[in-house]
Structure formats: structure tokens, C-alpha cells
Amino acid sequence: MSDKPDLSTGEPRSDSSGDAYVGLLTQIMTQTLDQDYLDVAQRRESSSGDSPPRWQVGAVAVLLLFGLMLGLAALNTAQEKPVVAAERAELIEQIESNQGKLDNQQATLASLSDEVTKLQQLLAANVADDRLLTNQLTSLGIDAGTLAVTGPGVEVTVDDSGYSVGESGGVILDSDLQLLVNALWQAGAEAIAVDEHRMTTLTAIRFAGEAITVDYRSLTPPYIIEATGDPDTMPARLLETRAGQAWLDLEANFDIQFEVVAKDKVSIPGDARDNLLYAEAKGAS
Amino acid sequence: MIAVFGLVLGVLAGLWLEPSIPAALQPYLPIAVVAALDAVFGGLRAHLDGIFDDKVFVISFVSNVLIAALIVYLGDQLGVGGQLSTGVIVVLGIRIFSNVAAIRRHVFHA
Amino acid sequence: MAVLLAALGFAAVAQMRLTGADDDYSGQRRENLIELLESLAAAADRTQTQIDELEQTREELLSSSERRQIAVEEARQRLEVLTVLTGTAAAAGPGVTITITDPEAAVTSTNLLNGIEELRDAGAEAIEMNDRVRVVASTSFTERDGEILVDGVKLPSPYSIEAIGSSHTLSEAVIFRGGLADEIERLGGKVSVEKADLVEVQSLHSIDAPEYSQPTES
Missing domain, CATH: 1.20.5 (Single alpha-helices involved in coiled-coils or other helix-helix interfaces)
Incomplete structure (x- = not known):
């Protein structure tokens, strides 16, 4: 390998030039020296003599340039390194802080979602409770008379006789109406109104001055009493009561109007009063 | 000897003067340096083989640098600049390796 | 040779350390x-x-x-x-306790109904009779064989009425001229009214779901 012909990298190339195909890698590995050096060297052997001095200067200049490039490249890289590293560090820092933020958000999201689910379940459960409460309010409201009701029932119309006021017997008294309402309850009424005044546990039928008052309001005859209940049995049951008998007597003897009519539908107003001043409930029903 | 002196002078000048390279050329400097390195080692080996020629050296140096830069530029335009510069560096690296191996054989006779 | 291999081993381990120690983003x-x-x-x-x-x-x-x-x-x-x-819950509050004695058995259900109406008129909010029957809107007063039934429950005399409301107004309502007290005394009985700060109405009225009445759609 010490003599020139052996060293020449041109030999494998001249061999391979005959070949149809030489692997690219093989070519790269073997042909590492510029062919030109060999060509020039062969030419020089025949003509002899050194290359002209201007090319020598060129070679030095090129080396100078190379040195310059080397220095610059080194300098550049050295300058860029901290910048690149800093940028990278900043990037990583941002990524990590974003990661942390996202983790926090996801934790918040999870707890929020939990809370919302619980609230929804609570509300759903409440809806059932509320329905129960509403049903209770409704059925108690009907019984207490605070809710207006509609249903089949009877309508009783009573009126004073044509006799002049003051003539005994011909005028309906508060006790007559009390007994009539009492008899209607007895006959199975569920709700009763006298001249559109709902009968509640607080409602009194009284006589004040010259007029009957219901719920502190004066009424004038004829009085219309409406009651919900079984329209088929109520009229008969009403007339069987002692009050019913008494009213029939009144009708027969004093020409007082007493008319009981079964109705498919009667509307009974509610009495909105539902606050108590003195009584307090002890224990729920 | 003059050549080595020129090289050292160039490095020092580069470090000292810190001439600013246009930003457009900056990405091509490292690849140009590697290409130049290939030419320099090729020249060194030729020198040791006794077939060194200044003209060939100058031409191979300049063309190496230009072609390497051109290939990478082309790669950048095609969107494969990173991969292409890797390829160029692999090829040049192999050449540098074998040239350095030849130089080593000359220097250490082994 | 050994030195070279040792150096190689050292370098390899050092590099592995370095790679392992770095954060997730190094690569x-x-x-x-x-x-x-x-x-x-x-x-x-x-x-x-x-x-x-x-x-x-x-x-x-x-x-x-x-x-x-x-x-x-x-x-x-x-x-x-x-x-x-x-009347589905017990109630408590100020009010009166009225006791009616009826030695001649002359008091009728009409008298009691009238008395209850007087108490209602005076603002009674909860009424109970003989500690047994809660008087509500639908409470009916009837008689059978000379005995008084309230909501179908036989009530013997003496009758007691507990009413919650303004004790003053309630007692006035009972003893005013021509009121319940006068009427009962006319029948040979006796009425006593006792005001109390706390009257407890314990008996309950049970309600059935209405069969015929629907809440009016508003």
C-alpha cells in the first residue's frame, strides 16, 4: 500500500466502470479521493514541473476561507446553543405548566361533575317528595275548603215565603241554614258552599241584624246551597234527616221554597283563608 | 506550513472579527463546513500520497462547498431539507472517515 | 486492550445514566x-x-x-x-274550655251546633268535644234515641268543648246575652267557661280521599 499504483483509487473505479452496476454505498466507500488528483499526477509525470504559483496562493486562500468558516460555524453554534437551550427550556416549562393547569382543570371538572350529578339526583328525589307534598296539599285543601272544587252533587235552593218580613215562620233563620248544612254533611257532602261561600271549619252561619251572615257577610234570599257528593243518593239521604223533614214541614206549612236538585256538576269556590292566629299544629298528620 | 498557518489565521479571524452572516445563509454554513472538511482531508491525503495539486484542491473545495449548500437549499425548498442534509453529512462523513483512515496509515504506517 | 474496554464500559454506563436521568422531553x-x-x-x-x-x-x-x-x-x-x-293534626294554643252540664237531658244537638257556630263566629280555629271528637267543617250533629251524636260518635253529658282562639273573644261569645250560656240555663243546665293560655286539642279527624270533588282547574 506504500507504492503509488497500489494506492490509486482509480483502479477499482476502472474495474468497476466495466461493471453494469456498482452499489452506491460501495462507490462512496471506495472512491474517497478525487479522481482529479490522480489524473493530474499522471499528467505531471510526463510533463513534470510544479503547479503554477497562483494556484498555490489559491490553495492558501481557500484554506484561509475554510478556517474562517470553521471559526464562524463554531462561534455561531456556541452563540445559538444557550438561545436554543433557553428556548427549549422555556417550551418545556410552558408545557409543564400547561400540563399542571390541565390536571387542575380536570380535577375541577371531575368534582364539578360529581356535584352536579348529586344535585340532579337530589332534585330528582325532591320531585317525588314534592309530588307527595302537592298531593297532600290538594287532598287537605279540598277537605279544609281552601281549594275550589268541581264535581257532581246537589243544589238546594231555599227562599223565604211571600209573606212580609217579620211574620214568624215565613222567614228562614240562621239555625234553619245551620241545620240544612249539617244535614248535607250528614248526607255525605264533600264540600258545601252557601251563596258561593265555602263552608270551612272557620265559617259561621249567624244571624246579624235582619240578615243571615255567612263568613261575616250578609246574604239575601233566595239562598243557594251547593254541595259535591253522590248526586244519586244525596237528595234522598238529605230528606231522610231530621233537618230535611223539618224543611219539608217548612215548605208545606209556611210556603217556604225548598228545592233539592241533583246536578252533574257543581262548582264550589275555595276559601283562601289559610293562616291561623292562635292554633299551632302539634306533630304532622 | 503556509497552508496550516492560513488555516489557523482563518479560525482566529473568524472568532475575532465575528462577521455577521446573512440570516438566509446561516442554515447552510454547517453543511458547507462539513463539505469543506471533506475537501481538506482529501487534499491532505493527496498530499501524503504525493499527488497533491493546488488547482485540484481549490476546485474541489469550492465545488464541494457550493454543491453541498445547493443540495440542502434544494431540500429546503422541497421540504426535505433536514433529511437531505442528514444524507449529505452521511456521505461526506464516510468519505472523511476513509480519508482520515488513509492519512492515519500514512502517519502511523499501520 | 483492557483499558480500552474499561473506558468503553464506563462511557456506555455514563450515557445510560444521562439518558435515564433526563426528563421526559429530552428525546x-x-x-x-x-x-x-x-x-x-x-x-x-x-x-x-x-x-x-x-x-x-x-x-x-x-x-x-x-x-x-x-x-x-x-x-x-x-x-x-x-x-x-x-283536624288531621293535634293543635295547641290559647283558648277556652267550656263545660256544659245537662241534668234534665234537655240539651239538643241543635243547641250544640248553635254553640259551635257561635264559637266559629268568634274565631275559633280548632274545636274538640268531650276530648273525643274533633269538630271540623264537615262535622255533623245528630240525635238518636235522645242521645247526641257528633260525627256519629255518641257523646254523653256533661259536654265539654275545647276551642283554640282568642280566649277573651271566645268566652264573650259564650256568655253574651242570648248566647249559648243563656240558652243552656234556660234548659236547666249550666255553662262554665275557663280561659286558658294553653288548650290542647288532641283528637283527630280522619279524612277520606274525596270521591266526587275535583280541584277546579284554574
Whole structure:
């Protein structure tokens, strides 16, 4: 390998030039020296003599340039390194802080979602409770008379006789109406109104001055009493009561109007009063 | 000897003067340096083989640098600049390796 | 040779250490890092949107739950009043205890009904008779074989009436001229009224679900 012909990298190339195909890698590995050096060297052997001095200067200049490039490249890289590293560090820092933020958000999201689910379940459960409460309010409201009701029932119309006021017997008294309402309850009424005044546990039928008052309001005859209940049995049951008998007597003897009519539908107003001043409930029903 | 002196002078000048390279050329400097390195080692080996020629050296140096830069530029335009510069560096690296191996054989006779 | 191999081993281990010790991002290129950052930001945006939506939902749920709480509170108060009015709960409050003796058995259900109406007129809120029968709107007074039945329950004399309301107004209502006291005394009985700061009405009226009455649709 010490003599020139052996060293020449041109030999494998001249061999391979005959070949149809030489692997690219093989070519790269073997042909590492510029062919030109060999060509020039062969030419020089025949003509002899050194290359002209201007090319020598060129070679030095090129080396100078190379040195310059080397220095610059080194300098550049050295300058860029901290910048690149800093940028990278900043990037990583941002990524990590974003990661942390996202983790926090996801934790918040999870707890929020939990809370919302619980609230929804609570509300759903409440809806059932509320329905129960509403049903209770409704059925108690009907019984207490605070809710207006509609249903089949009877309508009783009573009126004073044509006799002049003051003539005994011909005028309906508060006790007559009390007994009539009492008899209607007895006959199975569920709700009763006298001249559109709902009968509640607080409602009194009284006589004040010259007029009957219901719920502190004066009424004038004829009085219309409406009651919900079984329209088929109520009229008969009403007339069987002692009050019913008494009213029939009144009708027969004093020409007082007493008319009981079964109705498919009667509307009974509610009495909105539902606050108590003195009584307090002890224990729920 | 003059050549080595020129090289050292160039490095020092580069470090000292810190001439600013246009930003457009900056990405091509490292690849140009590697290409130049290939030419320099090729020249060194030729020198040791006794077939060194200044003209060939100058031409191979300049063309190496230009072609390497051109290939990478082309790669950048095609969107494969990173991969292409890797390829160029692999090829040049192999050449540098074998040239350095030849130089080593000359220097250490082994 | 041994030195060379030792150096190789040392270098290999050192490099492995270095790689292992570095963070998760050491192998990542800058572009990948930027991409990661962007996808993180997008994920954070999406999550924030979800959080905002959920927070709104929560606010709505909370406010509706709060509104419901108020409504339920009102409903419970009304329910409490209704239980007293319907006689389905025991009640307590100031009022009077009226005792009616009837040695001649002359007192009729009409007299008692009239007395109850007088008490209602005087603002009685809860009434109980003989500690046994709660008097509500639908309570009926009847007679059978000379005995008085209230809501179908036989009540022997002496009769006692407990009423909750203004004790003064209630006692006035009983003893005013021509009132219950006069009437009973006319029948040979005796009426005594006792005012009390606390009257307890214990007996309950049980209600059946109405069969014929529907709440009027408003």
C-alpha cells in the first residue's frame, strides 16, 4: 500500500466502470479521493514541473476561507446553543405548566361533575317528595275548603215565603241554614258552599241584624246551597234527616221554597283563608 | 506550513472579527463546513500520497462547498431539507472517515 | 486492550445514566414540543368550556333547588295550617274550655251546633268535644234515641268543648246575652267557661280521599 499504483483509487473505479452496476454505498466507500488528483499526477509525470504559483496562493486562500468558516460555524453554534437551550427550556416549562393547569382543570371538572350529578339526583328525589307534598296539599285543601272544587252533587235552593218580613215562620233563620248544612254533611257532602261561600271549619252561619251572615257577610234570599257528593243518593239521604223533614214541614206549612236538585256538576269556590292566629299544629298528620 | 498557518489565521479571524452572516445563509454554513472538511482531508491525503495539486484542491473545495449548500437549499425548498442534509453529512462523513483512515496509515504506517 | 474496554464500559454506563436521568422531553424535537404545547392549550380550552358549562348548570340547579326550598317551606307551613283546619293534626294554643252540664237531658244537638257556630263566629280555629271528637267543617250533629251524636260518635253529658282562639273573644261569645250560656240555663243546665293560655286539642279527624270533588282547574 506504500507504492503509488497500489494506492490509486482509480483502479477499482476502472474495474468497476466495466461493471453494469456498482452499489452506491460501495462507490462512496471506495472512491474517497478525487479522481482529479490522480489524473493530474499522471499528467505531471510526463510533463513534470510544479503547479503554477497562483494556484498555490489559491490553495492558501481557500484554506484561509475554510478556517474562517470553521471559526464562524463554531462561534455561531456556541452563540445559538444557550438561545436554543433557553428556548427549549422555556417550551418545556410552558408545557409543564400547561400540563399542571390541565390536571387542575380536570380535577375541577371531575368534582364539578360529581356535584352536579348529586344535585340532579337530589332534585330528582325532591320531585317525588314534592309530588307527595302537592298531593297532600290538594287532598287537605279540598277537605279544609281552601281549594275550589268541581264535581257532581246537589243544589238546594231555599227562599223565604211571600209573606212580609217579620211574620214568624215565613222567614228562614240562621239555625234553619245551620241545620240544612249539617244535614248535607250528614248526607255525605264533600264540600258545601252557601251563596258561593265555602263552608270551612272557620265559617259561621249567624244571624246579624235582619240578615243571615255567612263568613261575616250578609246574604239575601233566595239562598243557594251547593254541595259535591253522590248526586244519586244525596237528595234522598238529605230528606231522610231530621233537618230535611223539618224543611219539608217548612215548605208545606209556611210556603217556604225548598228545592233539592241533583246536578252533574257543581262548582264550589275555595276559601283562601289559610293562616291561623292562635292554633299551632302539634306533630304532622 | 503556509497552508496550516492560513488555516489557523482563518479560525482566529473568524472568532475575532465575528462577521455577521446573512440570516438566509446561516442554515447552510454547517453543511458547507462539513463539505469543506471533506475537501481538506482529501487534499491532505493527496498530499501524503504525493499527488497533491493546488488547482485540484481549490476546485474541489469550492465545488464541494457550493454543491453541498445547493443540495440542502434544494431540500429546503422541497421540504426535505433536514433529511437531505442528514444524507449529505452521511456521505461526506464516510468519505472523511476513509480519508482520515488513509492519512492515519500514512502517519502511523499501520 | 483492557483499558480500552474499561473506558468503553464506563462511557456506555455514563450515557445510560444521562439518558435515564433526563426528563421526559429530552428525546423530543422542538417541533414536537410545540405541537404538544398547542394540543395541551387546545385541551385546556375544551376543558375550560366544559367547566364553564357545568358551573352554569350547577348555578341553575342550585338556584332552582333554592327556589324549591322556599316553595317547600311555604308548602309545609300551609300544610301545617291545613292539618289544623282539617283536624288531621293535634293543635295547641290559647283558648277556652267550656263545660256544659245537662241534668234534665234537655240539651239538643241543635243547641250544640248553635254553640259551635257561635264559637266559629268568634274565631275559633280548632274545636274538640268531650276530648273525643274533633269538630271540623264537615262535622255533623245528630240525635238518636235522645242521645247526641257528633260525627256519629255518641257523646254523653256533661259536654265539654275545647276551642283554640282568642280566649277573651271566645268566652264573650259564650256568655253574651242570648248566647249559648243563656240558652243552656234556660234548659236547666249550666255553662262554665275557663280561659286558658294553653288548650290542647288532641283528637283527630280522619279524612277520606274525596270521591266526587275535583280541584277546579284554574
